[in-house]
Structure formats: C-alpha cells, structure tokens
Amino acid sequence: MTPLHARISTTLRDRIRRGELAAGSSLPSEAELCQEFGASRGTVRSALATLRHEGLIGGGQGRRPVVRDTAVGQPFETLLSFTAWAERIGRTPGQRTVEIARRGASAAAAAALRMAEGAPVIEVLRLRLLDGAPVMVERAAFVEHVGRLLFDFDPDTASIYAHLADRGVDLQSARHIIDAVGADETDAALLGVAPGTPLLRERRHTASAAGVPLEYGEDRYRPDRVTFTIDNARPAAAGAGQELRVRKDAEK
Amino acid sequence: MTPLHARISTTLRDRIRRGELAAGSSLPSEAELCQEFGASRGTVRSALATLRHEGLIGGGQGRRPVVRDTAVGQPFETLLSFTAWAERIGRTPGQRTVEIARRGASAAAAAALRMAEGAPVIEVLRLRLLDGAPVMVERAAFVEHVGRLLFDFDPDTASIYAHLADRGVDLQSARHIIDAVGADETDAALLGVAPGTPLLRERRHTASAAGVPLEYGEDRYRPDRVTFTIDNARPAAAGAGQELRVRKDAEK
Incomplete structure (x- = not known):
C-alpha cells in the first residue's frame, strides 16, 4: 500500500500537471491539506517536501508554497x-x-x-x-x-x-x-x-x-x-513512465 | 487536417510507447505499412524518417527498421x-x-x-x-x-x-x-x-x-x-505535453 504522504504528493502533482493548480498560484494551506487528506501535519509536510525537491513548488519556510513556473518543464x-x-x-x-x-x-x-x-x-x-x-x-x-x-x-x-x-x-x-x-x-x-x-x-x-x-x-x-537541469524520479507505478523534466537555467 | 504521414508516424510512435512494438523488434515492411494505411511508399517513408530522426527506430538503407532500445528514453x-x-x-x-x-x-x-x-x-x-x-x-x-x-x-x-x-x-x-x-x-x-x-x-x-x-x-x-542527448518535439495537439526524452550516450 502506498504511504499516505506519497498519495498526497501524487495527487498534488497530477493537479499541477493538469493545470488545476496553475503556475504562480498558491497551494492550499497545510491545515486545508491535512483536512482534505485526513493526514497529520508531518505527513503533509513530507508530501510537500517531495514536490519541493522535484522543483514543482517553491516558497515554504513559513510561506504558502507556490507552483513554480518551471513545474511543467521547458516548453x-x-x-x-x-x-x-x-x-x-x-x-x-x-x-x-x-x-x-x-x-x-x-x-x-x-x-x-x-x-x-x-x-x-x-x-x-x-x-x-x-x-x-x-x-x-x-x-x-x-x-x-x-x-x-x-x-x-x-x-x-x-x-x-x-x-x-x-x-x-x-x-x-x-x-x-x-x-x-x-x-x-x-x-x-x-x-x-x-x-x-x-x-x-x-x-x-x-x-x-x-x-x-x-x-x-x-x-x-x-x-x-x-x-x-534534468529532473527524474522512479515511475509511480509499474509500467508508468518516469517523471522527467528538462530545464535550461541561468545564473542570476 | 493532419497529413497522412504525420498520422502514420503518430500511430507507430504510440505502438512503440505502449510496447506493442517492442525494443529490438522489426517494424512491418514498407509494403505492409502502405497497405495498412492506404498510403503511398513516399508517404510511409516520410513517416519512418520522422521516427528515425526522433531516435525511435534504427536500420533503414534497405533493411527493415528496428525499434531502438533507447526509444523510450533512459530509465x-x-x-x-x-x-x-x-x-x-x-x-x-x-x-x-x-x-x-x-x-x-x-x-x-x-x-x-x-x-x-x-x-x-x-x-x-x-x-x-x-x-x-x-x-x-x-x-x-x-x-x-x-x-x-x-x-x-x-x-x-x-x-x-x-x-x-x-x-x-x-x-x-x-x-x-x-x-x-x-x-x-x-x-x-x-x-x-x-x-x-x-x-x-x-x-x-x-x-x-x-x-x-x-x-x-x-x-x-x-x-x-x-x-x-535531449530529444524534444512540438506537442502533437494543443494542451498535450511535448515529446521529451533524455539519454546518456557513449562513443563506440
């Protein structure tokens, strides 16, 4: 059985991919996510950490996470x-x-x-x-x-x-x-x-x-x-394609 | 309306992606593809050239095209x-x-x-x-x-x-x-x-x-x-994700 934090991150990832959570928009608050998924704050934070590591969301450190412009990779x-x-x-x-x-x-x-x-x-x-x-x-x-x-x-x-x-x-x-x-x-x-x-x-x-x-x-x-930058992750399920994104970045 | 050669290459690409045409297997002959799609040999060759350029198939020059091992990108x-x-x-x-x-x-x-x-x-x-x-x-x-x-x-x-x-x-x-x-x-x-x-x-x-x-x-x-190597192509349809593959290659 998939751990709850992984199911939460998968659900949010899908919403980002489908554009339901658009680039630049804020995610629901941790409290809202806890309620929606019946999860503890630690579990929600773990799911958010995954998305942050994957480069899908930014923000954090007390601020509401934001969907990154680069979340869908380089057009x-x-x-x-x-x-x-x-x-x-x-x-x-x-x-x-x-x-x-x-x-x-x-x-x-x-x-x-x-x-x-x-x-x-x-x-x-x-x-x-x-x-x-x-x-x-x-x-x-x-x-x-x-x-x-x-x-x-x-x-x-x-x-x-x-x-x-x-x-x-x-x-x-x-x-x-x-x-x-x-x-x-x-x-x-x-x-x-x-x-x-x-x-x-x-x-x-x-x-x-x-x-x-x-x-x-x-x-x-x-x-x-x-x-x-190449981001990849193991496929979420057998037979599924791996997550893969490519991005060209510039130093500030 | 999508040109016939593009519809043929899209159909074959989908079969490769779904594994119906497995890595290492041969594609149908040009004659068989002409018959299946009701297409001229030139149209079929144009579709195959697309797949060859995308790195999905190898072979050619008179030999039957073969699905490349790298067609699905780097696991x-x-x-x-x-x-x-x-x-x-x-x-x-x-x-x-x-x-x-x-x-x-x-x-x-x-x-x-x-x-x-x-x-x-x-x-x-x-x-x-x-x-x-x-x-x-x-x-x-x-x-x-x-x-x-x-x-x-x-x-x-x-x-x-x-x-x-x-x-x-x-x-x-x-x-x-x-x-x-x-x-x-x-x-x-x-x-x-x-x-x-x-x-x-x-x-x-x-x-x-x-x-x-x-x-x-x-x-x-x-x-x-x-x-x-990064391969990408314009999305086949509005809203679709772009084709994207990444591969690490070694000189022979």
Whole structure:
C-alpha cells in the first residue's frame, strides 16, 4: 500500500500537471491539506517536501508554497529559441550578429543536414546576451531554402526561429547533444574568457515534421552563467513512465 | 487536417510507447505499412524518417527498421547508476575506488544535503571505466546513515546504488545539473588528460520519496567519450505535453 504522504504528493502533482493548480498560484494551506487528506501535519509536510525537491513548488519556510513556473518543464520553443527562453525566465535577451554568410557546408553540418560537404548552406554566427552580459556563442547552418529567408531579416533585432515560424518554416523536432569543449579564439573574444576555457556545448539538429533536417547548430555557453537541469524520479507505478523534466537555467 | 504521414508516424510512435512494438523488434515492411494505411511508399517513408530522426527506430538503407532500445528514453536507474547504464548499452562497466572516507561535508555537499558544513558524511571517489577505458571521475557524498552501509561493501566489485537498494535505501528522485569544468589534478591523472581539459560535469542531488536528500554527487566525464542527448518535439495537439526524452550516450 502506498504511504499516505506519497498519495498526497501524487495527487498534488497530477493537479499541477493538469493545470488545476496553475503556475504562480498558491497551494492550499497545510491545515486545508491535512483536512482534505485526513493526514497529520508531518505527513503533509513530507508530501510537500517531495514536490519541493522535484522543483514543482517553491516558497515554504513559513510561506504558502507556490507552483513554480518551471513545474511543467521547458516548453519546446524555449529549448529551441534563446529569445523565447530568456523572456520566459524574465531576463532581457540580446544578440550581436558577427556574420551571416552563404558558404559551403562543413563536414559536420553536411552530415547533419544530409548533404554533400561543400554544398551551399546559410551560416549565422551570433553572440547572445542576457541582460547585456555575454553568455553564448551561436553557430547555425540552415539548409538553403530556409536560410535565404534570413537575408531579408535583421538578426540583431529578434528571434530567428520566430521569424522562420512566421514565414511558415516547419520546425517540429530537435535533438540537443550536450558535452563540453574548450573556447576557441572566436569564443574567447566574444565571451570574454581565456582561450581553452571549458564551455558547455549544445549541438542541435532541428527537423521538420517529416524528419527532414533544416538546421544544424552549435551553441557554446559560459557554464558559470547557464546550465542544463534534468529532473527524474522512479515511475509511480509499474509500467508508468518516469517523471522527467528538462530545464535550461541561468545564473542570476 | 493532419497529413497522412504525420498520422502514420503518430500511430507507430504510440505502438512503440505502449510496447506493442517492442525494443529490438522489426517494424512491418514498407509494403505492409502502405497497405495498412492506404498510403503511398513516399508517404510511409516520410513517416519512418520522422521516427528515425526522433531516435525511435534504427536500420533503414534497405533493411527493415528496428525499434531502438533507447526509444523510450533512459530509465530512472540507468541515469542514476553508471553500472546499470553501461550494461544497458552493452558495454562493460568498471571502477577503481580511490578512497572511501568519513569526513566533514564540504560547503557544496552540506548545502545539498541540508546539513551544517563539516558535519560528517561518507565520501566516495572512484574512477569509472567503459570496456577498460577511463571515462568518468565520480565524487559522491552520502548522508551518514546511508553512507555507512558502504563500509561493509567493496565498491570495486559492483554498483553502489544496487547495493543501497538491496539494503532498503529509498532513492526515489534525482536532479542532474549539467555544465562544464576544467580537469583538476585528480581528474587529469585518473582520466589521462591534461589539467584544464574541458570535462562534462553532472552534479546530482538524490533524494528519498519524502524529498529527504541522501546523496550529493559530482561526476566529471570525458566529453569525447560520453554525451547527454535531449530529444524534444512540438506537442502533437494543443494542451498535450511535448515529446521529451533524455539519454546518456557513449562513443563506440
């Protein structure tokens, strides 16, 4: 039999997931939860501690717990778009475009985009900022019919992804491969670090609903400013999927 | 109206998720899929390309597509346990324990374990290997009542997590914070890299079902040997959750 505290946390988790307890809203008080579940205060606190550990609720230390904005994890757009992500976490996104160029695909881009090495792609190199501070160097290679939509667009003013979506480009799925790499001379100059400084690297394969590759990107983050967080928990019941959330976080 | 190729890929994805198409099994042939869905070969291929891009199926190039073992993402245990992960991907895990010690908690461990700095914890430092090659340095700090179960255990022979589970320790949820860090002298000597080499760092907070912290760990991976992959896709319908999978991969 499932312990009462686990049944309480499961019930509250479901309410959060279904949006019955919306992001930013307060949970019922401990007294109300004790009454609803016929539980002691210690049991309710234990259930709340679970949700707090899972990142679903914040607050506490005497204050009413609040459903965290990140409780449902990172929406698709904000894992793809730096601009959408920054706005969601309440920061001001910025960018400085170093170049936008039509040139032959590198070996890595060609493999990702399933084209011949040297076939034309549109490459973008941008420095991305949060509240004016450099946090990431973005290198993206777009297939030609997508990338040429960027030549009538000022990539210093807004989100490339939002622009492409407006133009009807079907960016449906993304794979993000995360590892670490030392800063090259370009990274070092743009991010204000020494060459060789460890950076958090995200290589991104973005594709259409039909699985056709449209973009291959490589983003290099200052790890003192941005991290990725994965939360998971054992499945609540046999056969159930595990709880899993992914989030990109910025240092304050 | 949803295009036919998207309906086919959604149907097949659901069958994989529900286990009707098990990991390792072959999909129906293109001809069979054409007949089942009343679709052209091009449409079926487009649906299969989507699933291939999402990492749900492998094979192709003339061979019958096969449901990938990783199609359902990383089970909870294998994101926690190096041993379970290595075995799942068909590699031989190894470990060399450098030390297991009872000492005062560092500031980072104390904060994670919600105890006073300097309060006793059990610390483990191990080098982890895949097929005999060093891939990761593991530093773990356990709360005392859990960690002392490790003193009657040889951490060179098997999984610490499996041992703790056998002893009834309730490791229910984990948070993994991923960034990058330069190799220190210990990392460099154990991993066979130069000091300062960029490493992929995973800081791990493991807790009980009640949210009580039991372990704080810091794993440092050679990024040329291990990466993390996040796959996501736009929700299939408004209000639906996004497709999301996380996987830890090793270079062959």
